[in-house]
Amino acid sequence: MVLQNKEEELLAAWRALAGNLVTEGWRTIPIAYGGPRRLLAGRHFPGNEEALLVGFASVRLPPNEQLPQGQGFIVSRATLDEDGADRIWISLRRQSAGSLDLFTMMAEDVVSILERFSNADEERLFHLFLARIKAWQDFMRRGGDCVLGPEMEVGLFGELEILRDIISVGLPAPVAVEAWQGPLDGIQDFMLGAGAIEVKSTASPSGFPATVGSLDQLDDSLTRPIFLAGVRLAIAASGRTLPEQVGELRNLMREEFTALGILDSRLLHAGFLDAAAERYTRRFLRAGSKTFQLSDGFPRLTRANVAIEIRRARYEIDLDLISTVDVGIEHALRELGVIH
Template structure:
C-alpha cells in the first residue's frame, strides 16, 4: 500500500484509508455507517441510511464560516462543544467515488500536514473547482459580432490606414458606437441569416450623437470551406499580422479589444468553423429612410407613458437598403464628409 494520485492536487495515503470497494459495499448495503480515520484531529466518514448521502465530519474547536462553491457539495456545522465538527457531504451517487477521494485528501491535509480544518477544506475545494471548471468559450452571437467587426476593421484600414482604423475601433467596453470614423459613426451588425435581419438591443443603440452622422454596416456571414473562407482564429491572426507589419503600435490596442470580447489565444482550437461573406457588406445611413426605433420615435406616447417603458429590443430588416461594398456610394456613406 502506498500513495495514490487522485483528481485533487495532492496524493492520498491509501495505507490510512478504507479501500473504495469496501466503502462502496457499505453504501450498497444501505445501512448507516461510521468509519473513523486514524489520526488527530478526529475525522469520521459517514454513510446515511439507505446510502443516500456520504460525507465526513472534521472535528474542530470552533464553528466554521465555510460555504461550498460547488453545487453538489454541502458544508455545515454540526454538534456542539468538544463534539463540534464541520460536515462535508454529497447526495449525488454519481460522484460518490470521487467525493470519497476528496474526503480522504482533506483528512490527510488535516491529520498529516497539520493544516487547520477550514484551510484544508478550502484548498481542496479550490483545487477541485479549478479542475472541473468549464472553459467559457465565446457564444455564437459574440463570435459572429467579433468576426464582423474585424472584417470591417480591415476594410477601414485599407482606406484610412491601420493606425487611424484601430483608433476608430471603440471595442466592446465603450459606450460609443463601434467605430468613430472621421466622417461617420458606425454600428457594425453581423448575422449568419439569409436576410439582413439584425438584433437591436436598446432605444439608444442606433441614436446618432449630436452633430455626428451614424451608419449601420451590415455583415452577412455563411459557413463554408471554399476559397476565401476562414475561421475566427485565422481572421484574428491575419489582423494581428497585418497590423504588426503596418502599424506595430496598434497591436496592443487590438489585443485589448479582443480580450474585452472574451477572446483567449489558448482557445483557438475550439473555434474551427470557417466563414465567408454571403454577400458584400452594406452601409446604411441612419436617417429618415432607416426604420430604427429611438426615443423620438416614441415621443407621441407622452412623457408619463414613455417613462414606464423599461427596455426595447427589436429585429431590424435592412434588406435592400443602403449601398454594397462594391459601390462608390458605400465609401461615400462612410468616409466622405
C-alpha cells in the same frame, strides 16, 4: 522531460517553488521568455500564492492602490533580494480564492504579450502589461466560458471584417483599431470623426436579422453621421475560422506595434482568448456586405419616436428589407471626415 509550452513551464516552476515558509517573502525562478532576467515565476509567502514577476530597468510606477486588482489576482510592486535589486519588479499574484486554471491562462497570456513586444521601450512595455491586466479584469468580470457563443463569434468576425475594410481604404491601423469601441461596450462599434459605424453580422441563410441593443444605438440626434454596416457570412469549408481571422489582422499590423497592442487588448475585452483558439471550428466566408447612412426615413426606434414611458428597448430589424442605398465603407469614411 522537454516542456512544450509556457503553461507547462509556469506550472512546473510553481510546483518547484512550493513550500511552507512562515516568514514573508519571495521564492522565484527565471523563465525563458522575454529576455534575460525579465520574467520570473514566483511564489509569495507565507500565503504560498503563485505569481508572475516582470522586471523593468526604469519605469514610473503608480501607487499600489492604483494598480489593477480583484477578480482573483492582485498587481503590486515586489521587493526581491539583492539578486534582483537592479530592476523594478511588478508581481501579478493569484489571490487565495482565485482559480489557478484561470490565473495560469492569464499569466501565460501576459508572457506571450511581453514576448511579442519585447523590442518595445520600457515605458511602452509597462503600459502594455497594465493594459493587458485590465483587459483580463474585464474578461473575468463577464464570467462564463472562455469561448464566445455562436452569435458573439459571428458578431466579432463581422466587426473584424469591417476593421479590415477600414484599414484597406486608407485609415492608418493605429487610428482604426483605436476607433473600435464595440469590445469596450461602446454604443456604436466604431467611433470615427464626429460620427460612428455600427456593425451588424449574420450567418443566417435567409433574411438579414440584426439586433439593435438600445434606443441610442441608431439615434443620429446623439451622434452624426451614423452608418450601419451589415456583413453577411456563409459557413463554408473554404472560409476562415475566427482565430485565423485574428491572425490575418495581426499579420496586417505586424509593423504597427501600437496597433497590435490595442488590437490584442480589444480582442480580450471582446472575450476572445488565444488559448481557446482550437475550440473555434466554424469557417466563415464573407458572402456580402452593405453600408447604410442613417437618415429620417431609416426604420429604427429612438427616444424621439417611442412613447416617453418606454425607457429601454431591444429589437430586431431585417436589413434585407431595407431599400436605403448601399453607400459603401469608403464613402462612409469620407463623410466621417477621416479619409480624403
